[in-house]
Amino acid sequence: MRTPRVSVVSPRISGLRTCRAWLEARPQAADAVLALALLLLGLPQLYLEDLPRGLDVYYAETDLRHLVVIVAMTMMLAFRRTRPLAALCVIVAGWVVLTVWHYPPSIPDFAAYLVAVYSVAAHRGLAISALGGLVALVALNGFLVAFPGELGIMSFMTDNALVIGLWVLGRNLRLRRAYFAELEDRAARLERARGTDARAARVEERSRIARELHDVVAHHVSVMTVQAGAARRILDRHPAGAREAMTTIEEVGRTALSEMRRIVGVLRTERDESAGGELAPQPGLGDLGELLDHVRDTGLSVQLWVEGEARTPSPGVDVAAFRLIQEALTNTLKHAGPQARAWVRLRYTGADLTVEIEDDGRGTATIMADNGDRPGHGLVGMYERVALYGGELRIGPRVGGGFGVRARFPLEA
Template identity: 40%
Template sequence: MTVRRTMFGRPLRGVAFDVAVSALVALVSLTAAVNQPGGWAATLVGVAMAAALVLRRTHPSAVTVVVAALALVQVIAGWGPLVYDIAVLIALYSVVKYGERLRDGVVAGAVAAVGVLLAAAQTPHVVQWWITALWYALVTGAVWLVALNVRTRRLYVLSLEERATTLEREREAESRAAVAEERTRIARELHDVVAHSMAVMIVQADGARFMLDRDPAQARTAVKVVADTGRQALEEMRRLVGVLRDAGPGGAADGADGLVVAADPEHRRLVLAELPDLLTRFGDAGLRIRSTVTGAPPALPPGLELTVYRVVQEALTNALKHAGVGAGVEVCLAYTAEAVVVRVVDNGQGRPLVSPTPSGGHGLLGMRERVTVYDGSLTAGPRAVGGWQVEVRLPLPECGPVLRPSGRG
């Protein structure tokens, strides 16, 4: 991190440079006090010019007016051009470079042109006066043009910085919108899971109430299902509330009753049993998919099961978009006692799509949001041998197996 030191709200380096310039002009004026025309009175004018130059960046127009007025005093007094008149050129340079409007610099240039004629008229006539005027005009014009060139470049750099800042803000806003949209979708799906669990609990509780006297054993089984399903639904509700709380005001949690309501043409619950169909669809689209499953699949909570499905779906979508048709993809699901590990790897050796699907560039953001809901980890990036790899680790809940709901909402 770069720390910029400031003084009086300005960069310390710029303040030090302006003070050094002012001190140099004052020193030149004091050094020539004895021999220059006007003596100490002219020296005081030079020191006043030097003092005004300290503010040449923050108030360039005002500084130019002050320096021009002091130069006029010098002309009226008949002292002629003196060494400290370099302050006039410095003020002219400053108003052209730092002035808010170029008009101020043009006016200063016109005033400087008049000053050139007056200075040439008061110069000792060693040579013809117009030769002296031409020399002063060349020097003054060169200073004005250099300042104009620096001003143009400075404004160009500032416009580039402003454009870069605007683009960065737009990217951040787009990313926040994509995250909010993904949270909306996650919250909606978790809401469906919780609603289904509540329906299962009601059905089982009603069954237990009717079977309590006729078949106590079956009633006990139904009560156990109610307890397990309620425990699972409570966990999913906690995650749902976490998603909505993270969305913040005006984010994903906008609804009449505090829940997310949105239209979805595929408004149904997806389960891991549908993964083979998903792999078949991507295979028909042109990917060469090889899938492996290690370990015994446990009874996953519906929300976690949905997250695994969505991660595989998004990873295959990215492989088709970026690796292309014909790319080899390996999908690995590993079930352990502590977690579910999903690994999707492509070799990046496919053919580009003829009509690629537009991508908002937020697939990884969506996956990360889903994985974070279940306290998981996501690793994604290019491989050294080519292609791309996505690996997700989702810890299993501590509670025991629960009843697996049906695949329809």
């Protein structure tokens, strides 16, 4: 007996996954954590880094007022997804205040400014994101012009390129998210449509099967009526003939009841009265030779083998087996390729009839590519026909290449 594998996840990894899931469910809390991280990483720079010579006279030393403004600017990142333009405007306003009060630039306020530029482009439409980008560029260039030191053209170019690059990155990610969301929505719509089509195909196939069996059941009832009338007329003068007629009525009645019992469980729609022209008797296995001749005329090589002692199946099974072979050979013609060969086998036993249709073409890859690994309407019809008579159906690739269909129909009701 095999021992089941047990996966062990360390408490540390489990805790990280729980924390990540919690943050993904609360994006504003995740943004607040990002803002706190920027503060913790950037605030020591205000006290540890010395100003360049010449700027120490212009800039004021860090005090409580300076810290309050920087904390307010950085914590606005907690609203970078819900209110990105407002967060960017507050951060820009904080820049103006720090410049007017002669406080030196720092890592937290500049990082918050860059994150806000990216956020307004990534989480808002083109009009609002373009307005936010314009505000960001005006504020950056105003700060660079007001900077007390001498800045070369390269500083202007690199700083502006950084801001524009972050804005473009945010726009591209927004468009990419929208594209993937559209793909997911389209896939969901196609999945719903595929399910609707499959249900419609089943309903249509069941209705068509009922129409095919209509003539069979009507024929049985007609035979029973004629035999009953004959038995009534000869009952007194020819009892043996009457008993023979009653035996025939019993056999035909059982067959008719068996057919009715099969179709009542699956028929869910009213018969289409406009399809009265389709009520002609349907072909059966006796017409298989003509079908194979038609297929050979198309150029497909088809061989037929019959194993066991041939028995006459019930009319419904006869129609279902014929239609199954017809559909399988049609798929072979469409998908197997011009050099393919096909084989049809009928195997009779005492209890059932096995029908096998195989080919050696390239149908496996073609059918799967066409149907996306899901059954099409033809395959749905095969399953419905076989299930209607309590049979079993297997459809799939064949060992050595090609495609195979194998169905087993019980011969007894």
